[in-house]
Amino acid sequence: MPLLVEPALPAGSLGAHEQPHLPVRPGLTLRAWREDDAPSVRAAFDCPSIQRWHVRRLDSDDEARAWAAQWADRWRDETAASWAIVDHDDRPVGQVGLRGVLLSEASAQVSYWVLPAARGRGIAAEALAVLTRWSFTRAGLHRLALEHSTANAASCRVAARVGFTEEGVARGSVRHVDGWHDMHLHALLATDPLSSG
Ligand SMILES: CC(C)(COP(=O)(O)OP(=O)(O)OC[C@H]1O[C@@H](n2cnc3c(N)ncnc32)[C@H](O)[C@@H]1OP(=O)(O)O)[C@@H](O)C(=O)NCCC(=O)NCCS
Structure with missing residues:
Protein backbone atom coordinates (compact mmCIF):
# COMPACT_ATOMS: atom_id res chain seq x y z
CA MET A 1 0.00 0.00 0.00
CA PRO A 2 1.37 3.48 -0.81
CA LEU A 3 2.33 5.74 2.07
CA LEU A 4 0.23 8.82 2.77
CA VAL A 5 3.28 10.63 4.16
CA GLU A 6 6.72 10.46 2.57
CA PRO A 7 9.55 9.24 4.85
CA ALA A 8 11.01 12.21 6.71
CA LEU A 9 14.54 11.19 5.65
CA PRO A 10 15.53 9.13 2.59
CA ALA A 11 17.43 5.84 2.84
CA GLY A 12 21.17 6.53 2.81
CA SER A 13 20.88 9.61 5.04
CA LEU A 14 23.28 7.94 7.50
CA GLY A 15 24.69 4.79 5.93
CA ALA A 16 25.83 6.36 2.66
CA HIS A 17 28.39 8.38 4.65
CA GLU A 18 31.28 7.40 6.90
CA GLN A 19 30.44 7.43 10.59
CA PRO A 20 31.98 10.77 11.62
CA HIS A 21 34.55 11.60 14.28
CA LEU A 22 32.93 14.19 16.54
CA PRO A 23 35.18 16.38 18.71
CA VAL A 24 33.74 17.06 22.17
CA ARG A 25 36.55 19.22 23.59
CA PRO A 26 40.35 18.92 23.70
CA GLY A 27 41.12 15.43 24.98
CA SER A 60 34.31 -13.50 26.59
CA ASP A 61 36.80 -11.36 24.68
CA ASP A 62 35.31 -12.76 21.46
CA GLU A 63 31.90 -11.39 22.46
CA ALA A 64 33.48 -8.02 23.26
CA ARG A 65 35.14 -7.90 19.82
CA ALA A 66 31.84 -8.90 18.19
CA TRP A 67 30.06 -6.16 20.15
CA ALA A 68 32.54 -3.56 18.85
CA ALA A 69 32.41 -4.94 15.28
CA GLN A 70 28.59 -5.03 15.02
CA TRP A 71 28.29 -1.24 14.85
CA ALA A 72 29.68 -0.94 11.33
CA ASP A 73 26.78 -3.07 10.01
CA ARG A 74 24.20 -1.27 12.12
CA TRP A 75 25.49 2.09 10.84
CA ARG A 76 25.23 0.85 7.23
CA ASP A 77 21.75 -0.59 7.94
CA GLU A 78 20.77 2.78 9.48
CA THR A 79 19.17 1.06 12.46
CA ALA A 80 21.54 2.16 15.24
CA ALA A 81 24.88 3.82 15.84
CA SER A 82 27.40 3.87 18.65
CA TRP A 83 30.45 6.00 19.31
CA ALA A 84 33.29 5.31 21.71
CA ILE A 85 33.94 8.38 23.85
CA VAL A 86 37.76 8.43 23.82
CA ASP A 87 40.31 10.37 25.87
CA HIS A 88 43.52 12.09 24.74
CA ASP A 89 45.20 8.65 24.40
CA ASP A 90 42.38 7.40 22.13
CA ARG A 91 41.23 5.06 24.94
CA PRO A 92 37.47 4.55 25.41
CA VAL A 93 36.05 6.10 28.58
CA GLY A 94 32.41 5.61 27.61
CA GLN A 95 29.77 5.08 24.97
CA VAL A 96 27.11 7.29 23.45
CA GLY A 97 24.82 6.32 20.62
CA LEU A 98 21.51 6.10 18.84
CA ARG A 99 19.17 3.11 19.06
CA GLY A 100 15.95 2.41 17.18
CA VAL A 101 16.79 4.80 14.37
CA LEU A 102 13.71 5.40 12.20
CA LEU A 103 14.53 7.45 9.12
CA SER A 104 10.83 7.48 8.21
CA GLU A 105 10.12 9.45 11.40
CA ALA A 106 13.61 11.07 11.64
CA SER A 107 13.79 9.77 15.21
CA ALA A 108 15.99 7.68 17.50
CA GLN A 109 16.61 6.92 21.16
CA VAL A 110 19.86 7.87 22.82
CA SER A 111 22.04 5.59 24.93
CA TYR A 112 25.13 6.25 27.06
CA TRP A 113 27.42 4.89 29.72
CA VAL A 114 30.73 5.99 31.20
CA LEU A 115 33.41 3.70 32.65
CA PRO A 116 33.68 4.05 36.47
CA ALA A 117 37.18 5.62 36.42
CA ALA A 118 35.97 8.45 34.17
CA ARG A 119 32.75 9.30 36.07
CA GLY A 120 32.12 12.45 38.03
CA ARG A 121 33.30 14.88 35.32
CA GLY A 122 30.09 15.30 33.34
CA ILE A 123 31.40 13.34 30.35
CA ALA A 124 28.07 11.72 29.47
CA ALA A 125 26.26 15.06 29.20
CA GLU A 126 29.06 16.64 27.15
CA ALA A 127 29.17 13.67 24.76
CA LEU A 128 25.38 13.51 24.53
CA ALA A 129 25.18 17.24 23.74
CA VAL A 130 27.64 16.80 20.85
CA LEU A 131 25.82 13.74 19.50
CA THR A 132 22.48 15.55 19.81
CA ARG A 133 23.75 18.60 17.92
CA TRP A 134 25.15 16.38 15.15
CA SER A 135 21.91 14.37 15.00
CA PHE A 136 19.82 17.47 14.43
CA THR A 137 22.12 19.62 12.31
CA ARG A 138 23.99 17.02 10.21
CA ALA A 139 21.95 13.81 10.28
CA GLY A 140 18.64 15.65 9.93
CA LEU A 141 16.85 13.87 12.78
CA HIS A 142 13.77 15.55 14.17
CA ARG A 143 13.27 13.87 17.57
CA LEU A 144 15.55 12.15 20.06
CA ALA A 145 14.02 10.18 22.93
CA LEU A 146 15.82 9.33 26.17
CA GLU A 147 14.49 6.96 28.78
CA HIS A 148 15.94 5.80 32.07
CA SER A 149 14.68 3.96 35.11
CA THR A 150 13.08 6.29 37.65
CA ALA A 151 15.66 4.82 40.09
CA ASN A 152 18.59 6.07 37.96
CA ALA A 153 19.07 9.60 39.27
CA ALA A 154 22.44 10.16 37.56
CA SER A 155 20.94 9.43 34.14
CA CYS A 156 18.10 11.87 34.85
CA ARG A 157 20.69 14.58 35.58
CA VAL A 158 22.41 13.83 32.25
CA ALA A 159 19.08 14.25 30.44
CA ALA A 160 18.35 17.53 32.24
CA ARG A 161 21.82 18.97 31.60
CA VAL A 162 21.45 18.49 27.84
CA GLY A 163 17.96 19.96 27.88
CA PHE A 164 15.83 16.85 27.25
CA THR A 165 12.27 17.72 28.28
CA GLU A 166 10.45 15.39 30.68
CA GLU A 167 7.47 13.72 28.99
CA GLY A 168 6.18 11.36 31.67
CA VAL A 169 6.63 7.91 33.19
CA ALA A 170 5.97 4.58 31.48
CA ARG A 171 5.05 2.29 34.36
CA GLY A 172 6.61 -1.17 34.62
CA SER A 173 7.93 -0.97 31.07
CA VAL A 174 11.47 -2.41 31.30
CA ARG A 175 12.66 -5.52 33.10
CA HIS A 176 16.12 -5.46 34.68
CA VAL A 177 17.70 -8.23 36.78
CA ASP A 178 15.82 -6.98 39.85
CA GLY A 179 12.43 -6.81 38.16
CA TRP A 180 10.18 -4.30 36.40
CA HIS A 181 11.18 -0.65 36.32
CA ASP A 182 9.13 2.47 35.70
CA MET A 183 10.85 4.45 32.96
CA HIS A 184 11.16 8.22 32.99
CA LEU A 185 10.70 9.52 29.45
CA HIS A 186 12.45 12.59 28.06
CA ALA A 187 12.82 13.89 24.53
CA LEU A 188 14.34 16.72 22.57
CA LEU A 189 13.13 18.07 19.23
CA ALA A 190 15.37 19.69 16.65
CA THR A 191 13.45 22.91 17.30
CA ASP A 192 14.07 22.85 21.09
CA PRO A 193 16.88 24.77 22.78
CA LEU A 194 19.95 22.58 23.36
CA SER A 195 22.31 23.03 26.27
CA SER A 196 26.04 22.32 25.92
CA GLY A 197 25.83 19.64 28.62
C1 LIG B 1 24.80 7.90 34.04
C2 LIG B 1 26.30 8.03 33.75
C3 LIG B 1 26.53 7.81 32.25
C4 LIG B 1 26.74 9.46 34.13
O1 LIG B 1 28.15 9.50 34.05
P1 LIG B 1 28.96 10.90 34.17
O2 LIG B 1 28.87 11.67 32.92
O3 LIG B 1 30.32 10.58 34.66
O4 LIG B 1 28.09 11.68 35.23
P2 LIG B 1 28.59 12.45 36.55
O5 LIG B 1 29.11 11.48 37.55
O6 LIG B 1 29.47 13.57 36.10
O7 LIG B 1 27.20 12.98 37.10
C5 LIG B 1 26.26 13.69 36.29
C6 LIG B 1 25.22 14.28 37.24
O8 LIG B 1 24.55 13.21 37.93
C7 LIG B 1 24.71 13.35 39.34
N1 LIG B 1 24.90 12.03 39.91
C8 LIG B 1 25.91 11.17 39.69
N2 LIG B 1 25.70 10.03 40.38
C9 LIG B 1 24.53 10.19 41.04
C10 LIG B 1 23.77 9.38 41.92
N3 LIG B 1 24.17 8.14 42.23
N4 LIG B 1 22.61 9.86 42.42
C11 LIG B 1 22.18 11.11 42.08
N5 LIG B 1 22.85 11.93 41.23
C12 LIG B 1 24.01 11.47 40.74
C13 LIG B 1 25.95 14.21 39.50
O9 LIG B 1 25.95 14.88 40.74
C14 LIG B 1 25.81 15.16 38.32
O10 LIG B 1 24.82 16.10 38.64
P3 LIG B 1 24.89 17.65 38.18
O11 LIG B 1 24.60 17.63 36.70
O12 LIG B 1 23.82 18.31 38.97
O13 LIG B 1 26.29 18.11 38.47
C15 LIG B 1 27.14 7.02 34.58
O14 LIG B 1 26.83 7.16 35.94
C16 LIG B 1 26.93 5.58 34.15
O15 LIG B 1 27.56 5.11 33.22
N6 LIG B 1 26.02 4.87 34.86
C17 LIG B 1 25.74 3.47 34.56
C18 LIG B 1 25.08 3.29 33.21
C19 LIG B 1 23.86 4.14 33.02
O16 LIG B 1 23.17 4.50 33.97
N7 LIG B 1 23.56 4.48 31.75
C20 LIG B 1 22.37 5.22 31.42
C21 LIG B 1 21.23 4.29 31.28
S1 LIG B 1 19.73 5.19 30.91
Whole structure:
Protein backbone atom coordinates (compact mmCIF):
# COMPACT_ATOMS: atom_id res chain seq x y z
CA MET A 1 0.00 0.00 0.00
CA PRO A 2 1.37 3.48 -0.81
CA LEU A 3 2.33 5.74 2.07
CA LEU A 4 0.23 8.82 2.77
CA VAL A 5 3.28 10.63 4.16
CA GLU A 6 6.72 10.46 2.57
CA PRO A 7 9.55 9.24 4.85
CA ALA A 8 11.01 12.21 6.71
CA LEU A 9 14.54 11.19 5.65
CA PRO A 10 15.53 9.13 2.59
CA ALA A 11 17.43 5.84 2.84
CA GLY A 12 21.17 6.53 2.81
CA SER A 13 20.88 9.61 5.04
CA LEU A 14 23.28 7.94 7.50
CA GLY A 15 24.69 4.79 5.93
CA ALA A 16 25.83 6.36 2.66
CA HIS A 17 28.39 8.38 4.65
CA GLU A 18 31.28 7.40 6.90
CA GLN A 19 30.44 7.43 10.59
CA PRO A 20 31.98 10.77 11.62
CA HIS A 21 34.55 11.60 14.28
CA LEU A 22 32.93 14.19 16.54
CA PRO A 23 35.18 16.38 18.71
CA VAL A 24 33.74 17.06 22.17
CA ARG A 25 36.55 19.22 23.59
CA PRO A 26 40.35 18.92 23.70
CA GLY A 27 41.12 15.43 24.98
CA LEU A 28 37.62 14.05 24.39
CA THR A 29 36.32 12.75 21.04
CA LEU A 30 33.56 10.51 19.71
CA ARG A 31 34.77 7.91 17.21
CA ALA A 32 33.59 4.59 15.78
CA TRP A 33 34.36 1.45 17.79
CA ARG A 34 37.25 -0.82 16.80
CA GLU A 35 37.80 -4.47 17.66
CA ASP A 36 40.93 -3.55 19.66
CA ASP A 37 38.63 -1.65 22.06
CA ALA A 38 37.48 -5.06 23.37
CA PRO A 39 39.19 -4.70 26.81
CA SER A 40 37.32 -1.44 27.48
CA VAL A 41 34.08 -3.01 26.28
CA ARG A 42 34.59 -5.93 28.68
CA ALA A 43 35.34 -3.55 31.54
CA ALA A 44 32.11 -1.68 30.82
CA PHE A 45 29.93 -4.77 30.63
CA ASP A 46 31.56 -6.14 33.83
CA CYS A 47 30.76 -2.92 35.73
CA PRO A 48 27.90 -3.60 38.20
CA SER A 49 26.36 -0.14 37.77
CA ILE A 50 26.29 -0.50 33.98
CA GLN A 51 24.85 -4.02 34.33
CA ARG A 52 22.19 -2.58 36.65
CA TRP A 53 20.72 -0.42 33.88
CA HIS A 54 21.36 -2.53 30.80
CA VAL A 55 19.99 -5.80 29.58
CA ARG A 56 22.94 -7.76 28.14
CA ARG A 57 26.14 -9.21 29.52
CA LEU A 58 29.39 -10.27 27.83
CA ASP A 59 31.14 -13.52 28.72
CA SER A 60 34.31 -13.50 26.59
CA ASP A 61 36.80 -11.36 24.68
CA ASP A 62 35.31 -12.76 21.46
CA GLU A 63 31.90 -11.39 22.46
CA ALA A 64 33.48 -8.02 23.26
CA ARG A 65 35.14 -7.90 19.82
CA ALA A 66 31.84 -8.90 18.19
CA TRP A 67 30.06 -6.16 20.15
CA ALA A 68 32.54 -3.56 18.85
CA ALA A 69 32.41 -4.94 15.28
CA GLN A 70 28.59 -5.03 15.02
CA TRP A 71 28.29 -1.24 14.85
CA ALA A 72 29.68 -0.94 11.33
CA ASP A 73 26.78 -3.07 10.01
CA ARG A 74 24.20 -1.27 12.12
CA TRP A 75 25.49 2.09 10.84
CA ARG A 76 25.23 0.85 7.23
CA ASP A 77 21.75 -0.59 7.94
CA GLU A 78 20.77 2.78 9.48
CA THR A 79 19.17 1.06 12.46
CA ALA A 80 21.54 2.16 15.24
CA ALA A 81 24.88 3.82 15.84
CA SER A 82 27.40 3.87 18.65
CA TRP A 83 30.45 6.00 19.31
CA ALA A 84 33.29 5.31 21.71
CA ILE A 85 33.94 8.38 23.85
CA VAL A 86 37.76 8.43 23.82
CA ASP A 87 40.31 10.37 25.87
CA HIS A 88 43.52 12.09 24.74
CA ASP A 89 45.20 8.65 24.40
CA ASP A 90 42.38 7.40 22.13
CA ARG A 91 41.23 5.06 24.94
CA PRO A 92 37.47 4.55 25.41
CA VAL A 93 36.05 6.10 28.58
CA GLY A 94 32.41 5.61 27.61
CA GLN A 95 29.77 5.08 24.97
CA VAL A 96 27.11 7.29 23.45
CA GLY A 97 24.82 6.32 20.62
CA LEU A 98 21.51 6.10 18.84
CA ARG A 99 19.17 3.11 19.06
CA GLY A 100 15.95 2.41 17.18
CA VAL A 101 16.79 4.80 14.37
CA LEU A 102 13.71 5.40 12.20
CA LEU A 103 14.53 7.45 9.12
CA SER A 104 10.83 7.48 8.21
CA GLU A 105 10.12 9.45 11.40
CA ALA A 106 13.61 11.07 11.64
CA SER A 107 13.79 9.77 15.21
CA ALA A 108 15.99 7.68 17.50
CA GLN A 109 16.61 6.92 21.16
CA VAL A 110 19.86 7.87 22.82
CA SER A 111 22.04 5.59 24.93
CA TYR A 112 25.13 6.25 27.06
CA TRP A 113 27.42 4.89 29.72
CA VAL A 114 30.73 5.99 31.20
CA LEU A 115 33.41 3.70 32.65
CA PRO A 116 33.68 4.05 36.47
CA ALA A 117 37.18 5.62 36.42
CA ALA A 118 35.97 8.45 34.17
CA ARG A 119 32.75 9.30 36.07
CA GLY A 120 32.12 12.45 38.03
CA ARG A 121 33.30 14.88 35.32
CA GLY A 122 30.09 15.30 33.34
CA ILE A 123 31.40 13.34 30.35
CA ALA A 124 28.07 11.72 29.47
CA ALA A 125 26.26 15.06 29.20
CA GLU A 126 29.06 16.64 27.15
CA ALA A 127 29.17 13.67 24.76
CA LEU A 128 25.38 13.51 24.53
CA ALA A 129 25.18 17.24 23.74
CA VAL A 130 27.64 16.80 20.85
CA LEU A 131 25.82 13.74 19.50
CA THR A 132 22.48 15.55 19.81
CA ARG A 133 23.75 18.60 17.92
CA TRP A 134 25.15 16.38 15.15
CA SER A 135 21.91 14.37 15.00
CA PHE A 136 19.82 17.47 14.43
CA THR A 137 22.12 19.62 12.31
CA ARG A 138 23.99 17.02 10.21
CA ALA A 139 21.95 13.81 10.28
CA GLY A 140 18.64 15.65 9.93
CA LEU A 141 16.85 13.87 12.78
CA HIS A 142 13.77 15.55 14.17
CA ARG A 143 13.27 13.87 17.57
CA LEU A 144 15.55 12.15 20.06
CA ALA A 145 14.02 10.18 22.93
CA LEU A 146 15.82 9.33 26.17
CA GLU A 147 14.49 6.96 28.78
CA HIS A 148 15.94 5.80 32.07
CA SER A 149 14.68 3.96 35.11
CA THR A 150 13.08 6.29 37.65
CA ALA A 151 15.66 4.82 40.09
CA ASN A 152 18.59 6.07 37.96
CA ALA A 153 19.07 9.60 39.27
CA ALA A 154 22.44 10.16 37.56
CA SER A 155 20.94 9.43 34.14
CA CYS A 156 18.10 11.87 34.85
CA ARG A 157 20.69 14.58 35.58
CA VAL A 158 22.41 13.83 32.25
CA ALA A 159 19.08 14.25 30.44
CA ALA A 160 18.35 17.53 32.24
CA ARG A 161 21.82 18.97 31.60
CA VAL A 162 21.45 18.49 27.84
CA GLY A 163 17.96 19.96 27.88
CA PHE A 164 15.83 16.85 27.25
CA THR A 165 12.27 17.72 28.28
CA GLU A 166 10.45 15.39 30.68
CA GLU A 167 7.47 13.72 28.99
CA GLY A 168 6.18 11.36 31.67
CA VAL A 169 6.63 7.91 33.19
CA ALA A 170 5.97 4.58 31.48
CA ARG A 171 5.05 2.29 34.36
CA GLY A 172 6.61 -1.17 34.62
CA SER A 173 7.93 -0.97 31.07
CA VAL A 174 11.47 -2.41 31.30
CA ARG A 175 12.66 -5.52 33.10
CA HIS A 176 16.12 -5.46 34.68
CA VAL A 177 17.70 -8.23 36.78
CA ASP A 178 15.82 -6.98 39.85
CA GLY A 179 12.43 -6.81 38.16
CA TRP A 180 10.18 -4.30 36.40
CA HIS A 181 11.18 -0.65 36.32
CA ASP A 182 9.13 2.47 35.70
CA MET A 183 10.85 4.45 32.96
CA HIS A 184 11.16 8.22 32.99
CA LEU A 185 10.70 9.52 29.45
CA HIS A 186 12.45 12.59 28.06
CA ALA A 187 12.82 13.89 24.53
CA LEU A 188 14.34 16.72 22.57
CA LEU A 189 13.13 18.07 19.23
CA ALA A 190 15.37 19.69 16.65
CA THR A 191 13.45 22.91 17.30
CA ASP A 192 14.07 22.85 21.09
CA PRO A 193 16.88 24.77 22.78
CA LEU A 194 19.95 22.58 23.36
CA SER A 195 22.31 23.03 26.27
CA SER A 196 26.04 22.32 25.92
CA GLY A 197 25.83 19.64 28.62
C1 LIG B 1 24.80 7.90 34.04
C2 LIG B 1 26.30 8.03 33.75
C3 LIG B 1 26.53 7.81 32.25
C4 LIG B 1 26.74 9.46 34.13
O1 LIG B 1 28.15 9.50 34.05
P1 LIG B 1 28.96 10.90 34.17
O2 LIG B 1 28.87 11.67 32.92
O3 LIG B 1 30.32 10.58 34.66
O4 LIG B 1 28.09 11.68 35.23
P2 LIG B 1 28.59 12.45 36.55
O5 LIG B 1 29.11 11.48 37.55
O6 LIG B 1 29.47 13.57 36.10
O7 LIG B 1 27.20 12.98 37.10
C5 LIG B 1 26.26 13.69 36.29
C6 LIG B 1 25.22 14.28 37.24
O8 LIG B 1 24.55 13.21 37.93
C7 LIG B 1 24.71 13.35 39.34
N1 LIG B 1 24.90 12.03 39.91
C8 LIG B 1 25.91 11.17 39.69
N2 LIG B 1 25.70 10.03 40.38
C9 LIG B 1 24.53 10.19 41.04
C10 LIG B 1 23.77 9.38 41.92
N3 LIG B 1 24.17 8.14 42.23
N4 LIG B 1 22.61 9.86 42.42
C11 LIG B 1 22.18 11.11 42.08
N5 LIG B 1 22.85 11.93 41.23
C12 LIG B 1 24.01 11.47 40.74
C13 LIG B 1 25.95 14.21 39.50
O9 LIG B 1 25.95 14.88 40.74
C14 LIG B 1 25.81 15.16 38.32
O10 LIG B 1 24.82 16.10 38.64
P3 LIG B 1 24.89 17.65 38.18
O11 LIG B 1 24.60 17.63 36.70
O12 LIG B 1 23.82 18.31 38.97
O13 LIG B 1 26.29 18.11 38.47
C15 LIG B 1 27.14 7.02 34.58
O14 LIG B 1 26.83 7.16 35.94
C16 LIG B 1 26.93 5.58 34.15
O15 LIG B 1 27.56 5.11 33.22
N6 LIG B 1 26.02 4.87 34.86
C17 LIG B 1 25.74 3.47 34.56
C18 LIG B 1 25.08 3.29 33.21
C19 LIG B 1 23.86 4.14 33.02
O16 LIG B 1 23.17 4.50 33.97
N7 LIG B 1 23.56 4.48 31.75
C20 LIG B 1 22.37 5.22 31.42
C21 LIG B 1 21.23 4.29 31.28
S1 LIG B 1 19.73 5.19 30.91
